[in-house]
Amino acid sequence: MTRFAAIGLDHRHVYDMTAGLLAAGAACAGHDPETTDPRVLVGFRKRFPDVPAIERERLLDDPSIDFVVLAAVPRDRAALAIEAMRRGKDVMVDKPGVTTADQLAAVEAAVRETGRIWSICLGRLTSPAVQAALAVVRSGEIGRLVSLTSLAPHRLNRALRPAWFFERAAYGGIINDIGTHSIDQFLAFAEAKGAMMDATILSSTIGAFGTEPPGFEDFAAITLRSDTMLGSIRLDWFTPDGMPDWGDGRLFLVGTDGTLELRKNLDIEGRAGGEHMFVANRQRTRYQDCSGVPVTYYRDFLDDVRDRAGRVSEDGRAFSVCRLALRCQQEATRFAPVRRP
Numbered sequence: 075m076t077r078f079a080a081i082g083l084d085h086r087h088v089y090d091m092t093a094g095l096l097a098a099g100a101a102c103a104g105h106d107p108e109t110t111d112p113r114v115l116v117g118f119r120k121r122f123p124d125v126p127a128i129e130r131e132r133l134l135d136d137p138s139i140d141f142v143v144l145a146a147v148p149r150d151r152a153a154l155a156i157e158a159m160r161r162g163k164d165v166m167v168d169k170p171g172v173t174t175a176d177q178l179a180a181v182e183a184a185v186r187e188t189g190r191i192w193s194i195c196l197g198r199l200t201s202p203a204v205q206a207a208l209a210v211v212r213s214g215e216i217g218r219l220v221s222l223t224s225l226a227p228h229r230l231n232r233a234l235r236p237a238w239f240f241e242r243a244a245y246g247g248i249i250n251d252i253g254t255h256s257i258d259q260f261l262a263f264a265e266a267k268g269a270m271m272d273a274t275i276l277s278s279t280i281g282a283f284g285t286e287p288p289g290f291e292d293f294a295a296i297t298l299r300s301d302t303m304l305g306s307i308r309l310d311w312f313t314p315d316g317m318p319d320w321g322d323g324r325l326f327l328v329g330t331d332g333t334l335e336l337r338k339n340l341d342i343e344g345r346a347g348g349e350h351m352f353v354a355n356r357q358r359t360r361y362q363d364c365s366g367v368p369v370t371y372y373r374d375f376l377d378d379v380r381d382r383a384g385r386v387s388e389d390g391r392a393f394s395v396c397r398l399a400l401r402c403q404q405e406a407t408r409f410a411p412v413r414r415p
Contacts, residue, residue, distance in 0.1 A: 076376050078166075079133040080105040080125070082146025082154055083114050084236070087168045089121055091143050091195050095166075096122075098372035103139050104128035110147055111236040134161045140379050141165060141191070147238050148245050152177035155192055156184040164191035164379050169254045171396055173246030175404075178396050191378055193386045195371070196395070197255040198262055202367035203336045203349040207325065210334055211263060215355050217331030222263055222305040224256045225324040229313035230285065230292075240287055248280060248291035248309055249403040256307040257298070257402070258395040263327065264300035273298040273305070273398060278406040285311060289410075296402050319348070331356055336364075 078100055080092055092102060107127040109115045118125075133139060134157065141164035144151050152172045155165045171194045172178045185192050198204045211219060238244035245251045261273065281293035292312065298305040313321045323338035332355035339348045349364040374385040 076100045076141075076379055077103045077139050078141045078143055079103050079128070079136070079139050080118070080143045080145075081130055081133060081158070082106070082144045082150065083109045083118050084111055084147045084238075085145040085168055086114055086117065087195070088114065088118060088143060088145035090200070091145065091166060091168065092118070092122060092125075094200065094372040095143065095376070098376050100372075100376055103136065104133055106130040106133060110238060113234070134158060134163065137162070139163065144168060148251065149173045149238075149243060152181050156180060159184045159188045159190035159192065162188075162190075164193075166193050166195055166375060169194050169196055170246050170250050170399065171392065172400075173243070173250060175397075175400050178393065178400065182393055191375075191382075191387065192392065193375055193378075194254070194392045194395070196258045196392075198259045199371035199386075200369050201338060201349070202369055203338050203351055203364040204259065204262075204325070205369055206349075206351055206362060206364040206367045207327065207334055207336055208262065210351075210353060211327065211329070215332060215353065216327065216329030216334055218329060219263060219303045220328045220330060221303055221326075222260055222328075223326040224259060224305070224307045225322070226252060226256050226307070226309045227313045227321045227323070228252055228309075228311050229315070229317070229320045230311045231320070240290055242289075242291065246400075247403040248294045248311075249278065249296065249406065250399045253294060253296065253307065253309050253402065254395060254399045256309065257296070257399050258391070259325070260298055260305040260307065261300075261391065261395060261398075264303055264305070272394060273300045275398075275402055275405060276304075278402040279409055280403075280406040281409040281411070283411060293409075294406065298398075 102125045104126045142158045143166050145168040148170050151167050158165050276297040279295045280291050282289050285292040294309040296307040319339040325336040327334040335352045337350040341350050351362045351364050353360050378385050
């Protein structure tokens with residue numbers, strides 16, 4: 075059985091990553107109890123009471139452990155991943171995988187040097203609705219894609235956030251952090267219709283609308299162009315507390331023969347749950363509950379660990395996504411609106 079260790083329990087995404095791998099048939103050999111947020115550690119132990127606490131060095135030195143899962147403070151993820159790869163471990167990392175261009179270059183060099191797997195657990199890979207939408211696009215049902223609009227609001231949940239969450243150097247900026255998902259999603263849909271795995275940045279804007287502490291990046295807007303389609307992305311930390319989920323993630327696709335909308339988290343006044351898809355084509359409109367659509371990322375990752383077939387590598391997609399996110403973050407126009415009385 076493939077065995078892994080959970081290292082860097084600083085973000086709650088480690089729960090979903092661990093649960094997904096266990097459900098796919100892996101065994102968790104241990105977790106490193108070192109954390110910047112004791113609440114994450116408590117939550118991990120509550121969810122996985124049979125996973126022992128083992129000091130990090132012992133986990134990295136254990137030859138029976140095939141890979142590590144990393145959800146450390148974002149600025150620390152690259153160094154931890156490189157250390158793990160050089161000690162013979164593959165790596166699954168929470169987004170963002172890196173926070174600087176130098177870190178990205180170092181990770182790429184380590185992958186070439188060691189031959190290990192470095193995979194970012196991105197939202198597209200674990201979303202049934204996005205997988206269903208990609209299948210619709212590949213089928214030709216809505217024709218040639220013209221544009222993609224992605225809305226990715228998030229709830230701040232200030233009381234649950236550790237201090238590093240508000241330090242730009244620690245999380246890498248709003249686009250590099252939560253925008254990574256949306257940029258990867260754009261590239262996936264562009265590539266689904268034969269585009270190159272890259273994009274031109276037409277505009278990038280970051281806003282600080284007054285969320286404390288001063289200067290915290292709470293809004294961003296990006297416009298991208300591939301060689302086949304346009305993309306608009308909005309990110310923010312303004313999901314209202316009255317919303318029954320952490321956000322109302324939405325995706326709109328316009329094709330030459332139809333349109334498609336995803337409501338990933340909720341149908342605000344209708345059907346229960348998430349993973350909703352609405353399609354309009356030349357013949358009809360239709361609704362699909364995508365919650366039962368299988369996602370294979372965790373199983374594919376485990377298969378790659380065993381046979382090195384490259385299912386999750388996608389010809390360097392993770393590196394392309396990181397590179398584009400870092401450029402959008404670096405080149406963005408900063409916008410700090412003046413408050414009117």
